Amino acid sequence: MLIGEVTRRSGVSARMLRHYDSLGLVRPTGRSGTGYREYSGEDIRRIFHIESLRSLGLSLREVGRALDDPDFTPSGLVDDLIRQTLDRIANETELLTRLRRIGAAEPAGWEDVLQIVALLQALGSDSAGKRQRAALSSAAEDRMPVEALVEAALNETDPNVAGALRWALARSGDEGLALLARGLEAPEAEVRKRAVQAIAAIGNDTADALLQQALTSTDIVVRRHAALALGPHGVADTIPTLIDMIVAEVNDVDAADALSALSADPASADRIASGLVSHLDSGVADSSARRRLTQALAGIPGSTASRALAELAQDEDRGVALTAAYIIGLRDARDSGGR
Structure with missing residues (x-):
């Protein structure tokens, strides 16, 4: 079978087939009378094997090893591919979240975008001081996406930063309450506690209604912190x-x-x-x-x-x-x- 027919049947371009030939991955077993490459049925099967392995994310070098090394075992390589894929998904998900948050802030120009990115980076800093300044800046400038503030407030362990985040959320009004309400169902008791505290800090009728509901929660952590918030009121x-x-x-x-x-x-x-x-x-x-x-x-x-x-x-x-x-x-x- 000549290269043109192989291309039509396999979907692999002639250029890629020549590249495989140059790497030694698939060498046509014969030549026509006029010198053109001729692929056998076994060559075609090998091409499909190569494409299948490439679809899993293997490099051409790894594909060659998998097909030609009799001692090659796939389990370790597959485990590595799984880890790499999970890392890539996590990175892409983080990027998608960041982009959505920037879009939610409705930036008017690139200066706004850069400012929001800087605030998001500061909010994720290892430095408590930087996180606190980011929270205070976001409240003053009304630039930080509320979703980012809620996520930070539910996960913040430093009391000073947590206070700044709750203050920033309180200035946002009802916008973050639906997200904070989800925090009341978090598996971690500390996150549930922070959710109640953040809701209490907002201190409007909608927040108080959420806390009233929390008073009847079967979760003792939620119930207790709701009581501490509502009792003085x-x-x-x-x-x-x-x-x-x-x-x-x-x-x-x-x-x-x-x-x-x-x-x-x-x-x-x-x-x-x-x-x-x-x-x-x-x-x-x-x-x-x-x-x-x-x-x-x-x-x-x-x-x-x-x-x-x-x-x-x-x-x-x-x-x-x-x-x-x-x-x-x-x-x-x-x-x-x-x-």
Whole structure:
């Protein structure tokens, strides 16, 4: 079969067939009477084998080894090709994400594009200082794509940078809330916590509605951080979770502060005091938990809390009794000073 017919049947160009010939990959087994290359059936099969291996990403040198070296084993090479392909996909995906973010920022010219690229690079820097400056700059200049800010906020471990990112997101309004809501479903507890904190920092009606939903989450991490965010805003539904946090000694000081803020409402104050007393009397809480619950009563005004403290001052647990007596003394001094 002459080269023209081989080209038509195989789809491989005559130029490439000559290149294969020069490399020794496929040498025609014969020549016509006029000196033209003639390919046998075995030559055609080899051409198809070469094209098949090339489709997997093998170089021509690797193709030659695969076909001619009897000791060649494909497993190692295939593993290498898999790793190379995964790396290439990751790089291309990262590039695609970067391009989409630049497009979402709607740059007016190349100067805007360069500025956005610089901010994105700084946001991914190993330097916490650079990341923080990028977050602050993005908020001031309104250039950073919100998707990039959300991703950074959900993964940031440095508290100063995280605060700057939350501030930048708060300035963006509702735009990042849908993305942050997805963070509430993240497999990592720390990411879920950061999502709640970022939503709380936005502080508008839509954000508060998301946090209200989070209060009923089956995820205890989400529920607790939502309670810490909503408690100081007077949301009484946070009370059971905040009290449970004191018992479990999880952010218990913050939880007690949130209960104290909630107790500005007299109805909430009685509900909080009753909840604390219920846990104190349940017999479930250990000695240290009972002391924390007693301490939490210090920030709760009203007669219910006062009666509970008077009874606790006689408690069998000396630590609880001393804590209650000390709180009563502080309350008496405060009340006498106010007369």
